[in-house]
Amino acid sequence: xxxxSQTPKYLVTQMGNDKSIKCEQNLGHDxxxxxxxxxxxxxxxxxSYNNKELIINETVPNRFSPKSPDKAHLNLHINxxxxxxxxxxxxxxxxxxxxGELFFGEGxxxxxx
Amino acid sequence: AQSxxxxxxxxxxxxxxxxxxRCNYSSSVSVYLFWxxxxxxxxxxxxxxxxxxxxxxxxxxxxxxxxNKSQTSFHLRKPSVHISDTAEYFCAVSDxxxxxxxxxxxxxxxxxxxxxx
Numbered sequence: 672x673x674x675x676s677q678t679p680k681y682l683v684t685q686m687g688n689d690k691s692i693k694c695e696q697n698l699g700h701d702x703x704x705x706x707x708x709x710x711x712x713x714x715x716x717x718x719s720y721n722n723k724e725l726i727i728n729e730t731v732p733n734r735f736s737p738k739s740p741d742k743a744h745l746n747l748h749i750n751x752x753x754x755x756x757x758x759x760x761x762x763x764x765x766x767x768x769x770x771g772e773l774f775f776g777e778g779x780x781x782x783x784x
Numbered sequence: 785a786q787s788x789x790x791x792x793x794x795x796x797x798x799x800x801x802x803x804x805x806r807c808n809y810s811s812s813v814s815v816y817l818f819w820x821x822x823x824x825x826x827x828x829x830x831x832x833x834x835x836x837x838x839x840x841x842x843x844x845x846x847x848x849x850x851x852n853k854s855q856t857s858f859h860l861r862k863p864s865v866h867i868s869d870t871a872e873y874f875c876a877v878s879d880x881x882x883x884x885x886x887x888x889x890x891x892x893x894x895x896x897x898x899x900x901x
Contacts, residue, residue, distance in 0.1 A: 675827075712822075712872055714891040761827055772818070773876075773889060775827035 674698050677762050677776040684752060685784055692747045692779045694762030702726075703745035704773070705737060706761040714761075720745050749781075757783045786810050786877045790892035797865055798900050805860040805895045807875030817858040818876040818889075819849055828874060834858065845869065870899045 675696045684690055696703060705717040718737040719726050725737065734750045749756060762776040787810045797803045809815060816835050820828040832843025839851040849860045858875060875892040 712894040712896070714874065714894075716889070763828075772830050772833060773820075773828075775820075775829070777827040778825075 673776075675762055675764055675774050675776040677760075677779045679779060680777065681780050681782075683782045683784065686752055686754060688752050689748070689750045690752060690781070691749070692760055692762075692781070694745050694747070694776060696743055696762075696764040696774070698764055698766070698774060700764035700766045700774070701742065702765050703739065704763040704765075705745065705747050706763060706775075708759040708761060708778070710758070717747075717760075718745075752781075752783045754783050757781055786815070786890040788875050788877050788890050788892035790873075790875055790895050792895050793893065794896045794898070796898045796900055799867055800864045802863050803861065803865050803869075803897065805873050805875075805897065807858045807860065807892060809856050809858065809875075809877045809890075816878045817849075817851060818878070819843065819847070819858075819860050820874045820876060820891075821845075822872040822874065822894075824871070831860070831873070865897070865899045867899050867901060870897060872896050 678693050682690060702719055702721040704719040707715045707717055717731045718728055720737060720739045736748045738746045738748060759778045759780045761778050763773045765773050789808045791806045795805060818833045819831040821831050822828045831847050832841050832849055834841045834851045840848060842848045847860055847862050849858055851858050873895045877890045878888060
């Protein structure tokens with residue numbers, strides 16, 4: 672079983688559309704994250720959730736909204752997509768009590784045309 | 785907040801040669817250090833980590849790293865690289881444990897290692 676899984680893996684859409692990326696982890700972790708990786712491979716933290724509470728929001732536009740229906744899921748919804756949103760989005764999770772490791776999904780490549 | 789600097793954006797090296805990928809971080813009272821590897825079209829996976837104890841840390845695939853507190857560095861090394869080591873390598877730092885509210889990680893900008901046959 673894949674520890675952290677994201678869907679879809681590839682997403683191509685037009686500017687102005689709304690899209691969602693789903694993430695699920697089966698590791699029993701308490702904290703989940705969304706990272707954005709741009710074309711230069713730079714990783715930027717977007718959000719993290721613990722026990723359904725948002726604990727990090729790094730100046731991300733409010734067009735991006737994370738939604739966590741339960742501890743195992745953290746979905747990313749994006750409204751009014753812009754060209755600059757094209758990137759690879761990674762979901763990750765970690766364990767409270769801290770083993771010191773982030774577990775990443777395989778990424779979702781978003782292309783906005 | 786921490787900052788992580790990976791000085792080399794691209795490192796070409798011949799197969800079976802040694803390699804060192806450099807990582808420096810901003811100073812803090814205590815830090816936890818990581819190296820992650822990203823193979824093409826994949827997510828990141830942990831190579832090794834330093835939490836405490838011995839400053840020389842061994843990881844998967846023959847990689848090792850040395851924590852140097854005085855130089856605030858955590859350089860990654862491998863004595864003999866293989867073609868399959870071609871990937872993007874990220875250094876990461878976490879400087880606090882936020883209790884039950886999760887952890888904060890800071891990533892460097894990555895080093896692209898290309899192993900030449």
